[in-house]
Amino acid sequence: MALKSLKKQRRIQVVALATVALVVSTVLIGYAMRDGINFFRSPSQVVAEPPAANETFRIGGLVEEGSLIRGQGEQIRFNVTDGGATVPVVYGGVLPDLFGENQGMVGTGRYVNGVFEASEILAKHDETYMPKEVVDALKEQGVYKEPGS
Template identity: 80%
Template structure:
């Protein structure tokens, strides 16, 4: 009978060790992803104030600046993304989302190369309610964003 009790205790210790190892592993992975700058969000003002390291992949978001959209040769499109405080030139090769346009919210994932954000992916944010909280906060910080649900806007 005593052997059964010892086995249960040993089993519990094994479970705790496995859980601890899994937790340590996932924490290390998250740390690695952060270090790699994967999808780390930066508003344009931050990118201009403190340009990220070359080759760091991050997300930028804000509004497509009016008058900045240029459809270039082939499929490359250039435009500027702004949070009202600063704007960053963006270059993107590929098919833009249907809702993409000047004055609309957007998020891009890519890298800053010689001061130009070279986007690998562009997401359009047509409706403020779909805009990520970070973008809304950045626009609010710059006094640009008006909450459609707030009185007096």
């Protein structure tokens, strides 16, 4: 009888240890990925519910025509729009070759004092490609036109 209770006790210890290990590994993975997960927002979502200034996220839409201003040094300003709302963007780096007005873009950064401060800017790859999130945001505002139309 003592052998059965020893096996049962050992099994409970193993299950408890496995549970603790699973919880610890989940917490560590979440902690390691906290900066790697950037949620996508359209300009309309940013204007409707401005995120906290310390939150890093991605914004996407079309570069508004006539809004691209190259300032002193590498400072670049432009507006990104989804047709429903427009968000001013400031970027202090080198823009991709395919970046231009009326072109799709996705930027990573923070929304501080009504301006999106981008740390990274991506442009669409060719004449037809646009990130799915940007297409969805533009369709939601009724602005998206299929390529070639």
